[in-house]
Amino acid sequence: MNFKSTWYLALLATLLSFHCYAQEHEWRVLDPTKTVLLALPQGKVVIELAPQFSAKHVAQFIKLVKADHYDGNKFYRVIDGFVAQGGPKDGSAVDKAVPLLSLEGDWPTEKNWQFTKVQDNDLFAEQTGFKDGFPLGYNPSENKAWLLHCPGVIAMARSNTPDSASSHFYITNGQAPRYLDRIMTVFGRVVYGMNHVQAISRTSVIEGEEPVPESDYTPMISMKMMSDVSQEQQIRLEIENTEHPIFQQKLADRRARKNAFFFKKPPPVLDICQTPVLTRLLKNNG
Amino acid sequence: MNFKSTWYLALLATLLSFHCYAQEHEWRVLDPTKTVLLALPQGKVVIELAPQFSAKHVAQFIKLVKADHYDGNKFYRVIDGFVAQGGPKDGSAVDKAVPLLSLEGDWPTEKNWQFTKVQDNDLFAEQTGFKDGFPLGYNPSENKAWLLHCPGVIAMARSNTPDSASSHFYITNGQAPRYLDRIMTVFGRVVYGMNHVQAISRTSVIEGEEPVPESDYTPMISMKMMSDVSQEQQIRLEIENTEHPIFQQKLADRRARKNAFFFKKPPPVLDICQTPVLTRLLKNNG
Numbered sequence: 001m002n003f004k005s006t007w008y009l010a011l012l013a014t015l016l017s018f019h020c021y022a023q024e025h026e027w028r029v030l031d032p033t034k035t036v037l038l039a040l041p042q043g044k045v046v047i048e049l050a051p052q053f054s055a056k057h058v059a060q061f062i063k064l065v066k067a068d069h070y071d072g073n074k075f076y077r078v079i080d081g082f083v084a085q086g087g088p089k090d091g092s093a094v095d096k097a098v099p100l101l102s103l104e105g106d107w108p109t110e111k112n113w114q115f116t117k118v119q120d121n122d123l124f125a126e127q128t129g130f131k132d133g134f135p136l137g138y139n140p141s142e143n144k145a146w147l148l149h150c151p152g153v154i155a156m157a158r159s160n161t162p163d164s165a166s167s168h169f170y171i172t173n174g175q176a177p178r179y180l181d182r183i184m185t186v187f188g189r190v191v192y193g194m195n196h197v198q199a200i201s202r203t204s205v206i207e208g209e210e211p212v213p214e215s216d217y218t219p220m221i222s223m224k225m226m227s228d229v230s231q232e233q234q235i236r237l238e239i240e241n242t243e244h245p246i247f248q249q250k251l252a253d254r255r256a257r258k259n260a261f262f263f264k265k266p267p268p269v270l271d272i273c274q275t276p277v278l279t280r281l282l283k284n285n286g
Numbered sequence: 287m288n289f290k291s292t293w294y295l296a297l298l299a300t301l302l303s304f305h306c307y308a309q310e311h312e313w314r315v316l317d318p319t320k321t322v323l324l325a326l327p328q329g330k331v332v333i334e335l336a337p338q339f340s341a342k343h344v345a346q347f348i349k350l351v352k353a354d355h356y357d358g359n360k361f362y363r364v365i366d367g368f369v370a371q372g373g374p375k376d377g378s379a380v381d382k383a384v385p386l387l388s389l390e391g392d393w394p395t396e397k398n399w400q401f402t403k404v405q406d407n408d409l410f411a412e413q414t415g416f417k418d419g420f421p422l423g424y425n426p427s428e429n430k431a432w433l434l435h436c437p438g439v440i441a442m443a444r445s446n447t448p449d450s451a452s453s454h455f456y457i458t459n460g461q462a463p464r465y466l467d468r469i470m471t472v473f474g475r476v477v478y479g480m481n482h483v484q485a486i487s488r489t490s491v492i493e494g495e496e497p498v499p500e501s502d503y504t505p506m507i508s509m510k511m512m513s514d515v516s517q518e519q520q521i522r523l524e525i526e527n528t529e530h531p532i533f534q535q536k537l538a539d540r541r542a543r544k545n546a547f548f549f550k551k552p553p554p555v556l557d558i559c560q561t562p563v564l565t566r567l568l569k570n571n572g
Contacts (some may be wrong), residue, residue, distance in 0.1 A: 051559070080481045081437060081562070122409065123555045151367060151461050160546045173484075175437050175461055175560040179543065179552040195366045198459075198484040206478070208567030240557030257465065260446045266465040269409045274461040275365070 026246045027238040029282060030191070032060075032226035036065060037235065038193075039221040040113060040200065045193035046226070047154055050134055053147055054104040054187035056180055057156055057165070061187060064098065064167050070223040078218070079204040081174030084197060085157055087167050098166040101156065105182040107135060109138065113145070116242050118251060118272045124178040128272035130242035134189060135272045137181060141165055147186035150176045150273035151193050155238035171197050177275040191279045225262040236282040251275065303428060304474055307398040310531045315568060316477070318512035320344075323521065324479075324508040326486065331479035332512070333440055336420055339433055340390040340473035341393050343442055347473060348454050348511060350384065356509040364504070365490040367460030369445055370483060372506060384452040387442065391468040392432035393454055396487070399431070402528050404537060404558045410464040414558035416528035420475060421558045423467060433472035436462045436559035438480050440468065443470040457483050462559040477565045520570040536563070 004268030019105040030048055051058040064070065069088065077085035088095040115138060117129040135148040147153065151172050156165035165185060169191070190197055200218040205211060226234055240247055254275065255268050316334060324331040327515065337344040354372065363371035367552065374381040401424065403415040411423030414434070421434040433439065437458050442451035451471060476483055486504040491497060512520055526533055541554050 026387065080484070119409070121407075123407070123557060126552050160549065162549050175557065177560055180558075181552070183548065183550050183552065195488045198366070202481045206564070206566050207429070208569065235372060262469065263446065263448050264469050267410050268466070271409060271461065273462060274463055274465075278492070280492050283494065 024241070024244060025110050025243050026241055027280065028241050029203055030226070030237045030239060031094075032229075032234065033157065034211065034234075035226040035237075036061075036188070036223060037226050037233075038223045040193075040196050040218060041221065042199045042218075043193055043196040043234060046191050046237060047188045048133070048191045048239070049188040050132070050147065050186070052132060053107065053134065053136075054185050056101055057104055057185045057187040059157075060101055060167075065223050065225055066228065068222075069094070069098075069167060070220050073220050074214070074217040075200050075220070075265075076203060076214075076217055077170075078173075078200050078202045080202050082172070083170035084173050084200045084218075085168060085170035087157070087169065095167070099286060100163060101165045101185070103158075103162045103165070103183075104185045104187070105162075106144045109145050111163050113138075113143075114250070115145070116248060118270050118275060122272065123139075124181060126251050130247075130272075130275075130277065133239050133277045135277075136274075146182045148176065148272060149178055149180045149184070149186060150189075152190040153186045154188045154190070155180070155184045158184065170272075173198055173200075191239060192235060238280050238282050240278045242277055287450050292543040304411070304460065310527065310530060312527055312530050314527045315564065316512070316523045316525060318515075318520065318522075321512040321523075322347075322474070322509060323512050323515055323519075324509045325481075326482050326504060327502075327507065329479055329482040330521060331482050331488070332477050333474045334419070334477045334525070335474040336418070336433065336472070338418060339393065339422075340471050342387055343390055343471045343473040344452075346385065346387055347442075349454075351509050351511055352514065354508075355384075355453060356506050359506050360500070361486050361506075362489060362500075362503055363456075363525045364459075364486050364488045366488050367493060368458070368463060369456040370504075371454065371456035373443070373455065381453070385450045387471070389444075389448045389451070389469075390471045390473070391448075395429045395431050399424075399429075402534060402537070404556050404561060408558065410467060416533075416558075416561075416563065416564045419464045419477075419528050419563045421561075421563075432468045434462065434558060435466045435470070435472060436463055436475075436528050438476040438483065439472045440474045440476070441466070441470045444470065454485060456540050459484055459486075464559075477525060478521060524566050526564045528563055533563075 036047040075086040115129045115131040122128045126139045135150045138145045157168040158165040322333040333538045335344045361372040401415045401417040412425045421436045424431045443454040444451040
């Protein structure tokens, strides 16, 4: 191959890559093999898993879901404005049989690591932003990134030991408990049915109130991989592509608040956990 | 009165003031004339009003509550992770009869203005902190302070015009929409039953879903001043006194995270909206 044909190939590759970029969609379809369907008495919840960030936690969680580990488990630690935590009966045979996981709290970033930046000088991180729809923190000074404890993320509970998570998980249900970032493993986020998560019975009461009887705890009717659910029972969703220019323009618009409602402009900053990434039903659903 | 007796009086006053300070309680009893009892189908909600910060809004709200203005109204704009908004039917006679209110978004602070500081360099404010249990922002450079849109606050809705609030209100139900700070009037906060606020039916759906019929909207069964409720029906509460040294010590402890669970310490910062101010039932309630 001579120089000229190499040059033509390079040009072709460039054109193709531009073409692919132009075709990249504003929305992406959820992969049912990385998506969980949680049935609660009040309705259905869909969780997108993040194997690209928390590989071992997701692998173990999928294995447990496929083994019906969570079916019939209860949310036994539910604190308003904090978390809804569930899992098998503590110390039961099924509980003890689950292998312990090493913490995946943050990860080293490669040179030229890319993400959709949202904000500098966040209280808890040098930078915040999105990747694949997931809110994350990034400290360039350390070359480290991590998934954030925004409302509606799912993370593994653990004891005081860092590498002690197994199958008990929590879903954040209030103002982001960001102090848990990096010391817990976030491995997915609720993309549908967060209202049903918010309606999980609280098990925690205020001082002076009667404790909530265990019979009132909200059960997980079933937890299944979306790919293991019959076509008619599937909820097929699309998520905004946070790497698409249209999403990035939305961030800029949200920061500028040009709408007439804002007679006085707020500070031009964005709280990453208060920046929505939208979900919609896939057309011709099912 | 000679110099000596003046001196004795000054000493006595000093001793009394120390005595009063020492007696100041870690908890304060809610004043039933500044407290609202909202009955929802799913349970009871208690709201503490803030006449010391938003006098005109609270005065009008109390007047409306006493006139049974809200009884039977519905939450007609409920967005998960944002707000539950309710009020009378838009454009109805009862709606139009309510006078418009001037915005009470922030206020000028006097020299030596005091509050319990929580954090510097918050994204949206130079400083954040508490006063009388309410989360607020404070910009010393402007001598201005304001109530924050933390989860569970109640604020008046308005049109694009700043001074257009009347009786329609919203309660924040997700990550604090802090971009609304100072351009809306926050006038109270939920101190009990936030779980029931979280369970208000969402009226907003995702793209592709059927709209929610109005018959599914959550009604306000009744809204009354706690002082107008019979003794047996009252919920009598105490709130942590955010000006007490014990609360201030709790802030310091929360920032330091000395518990063994924190094998790696998080950044020593506090998100004001993720810093709890506790409520408890008054002993011998009712």
